[in-house]
Amino acid sequence: GAVVSQHPSWVICKSGTSVKIECRSLDFQATTMFWYRQFPKQSLMLMATSNEGSKATYEQGVEKDKFLINHASLTLSTLTVTSAHPEDSSFYICSAPTGQMNTEAFFGQGTRLTVV
């Protein structure tokens, strides 16, 4: 099946620094990718929709200047957490739709971000 690779799988950074997370579709092209955030023991919260060749669409309450999304190519989307703070510590997951009529979504393995 389709593969979505997310990197890094975990990262620890200092407060005030920026962290970039990559999401790649390895064997298919994805004009759209989704970024989710998952808090402990909670469901996935959609943060934004990444669109190749255009600006990302952010969900209400998500700071676009803090969570920068760039869809550089048909196989790569990046999420940069800028000026990270401890409250940004979370599990971030990307997904890409594929299949006929985009009826399937494949997920990256997730990135555990810890801001100290």
Add this chain to the structure above:
Amino acid sequence: GNSVTQMEGPVTLSEEAFLTINCTYTATGYPSLFWYVQYPGEGLQLLLKATKADDKGSNKGFEATYRKETTSFHLEKGSVQVSDSAVYFCALSDPTGAGSYQLTFGKGTKLSVIP
């Protein structure tokens, strides 16, 4: 808007017990329905899906039937194993416009299977 409601956990079962995780949905259109599984520290994996009413999705002994009349997609397995311990998410897709796709998730149900 769309929503997914699934039974709250955690659910603890003994090995070889029967599993049911209830899931109901609200959608304006004709969604596809999914069950995803998340093992500790990992991303989500598609477990099974159904794209239209009365379809039955099945995989690894798990089954779920798309019931439009009850707007449900309950997950079942006849005999669980310790390796089934994970968090299970019910989800629906609602294609809204050309080339658009978005998943709405339930809150997840944590399953623990004890030997």
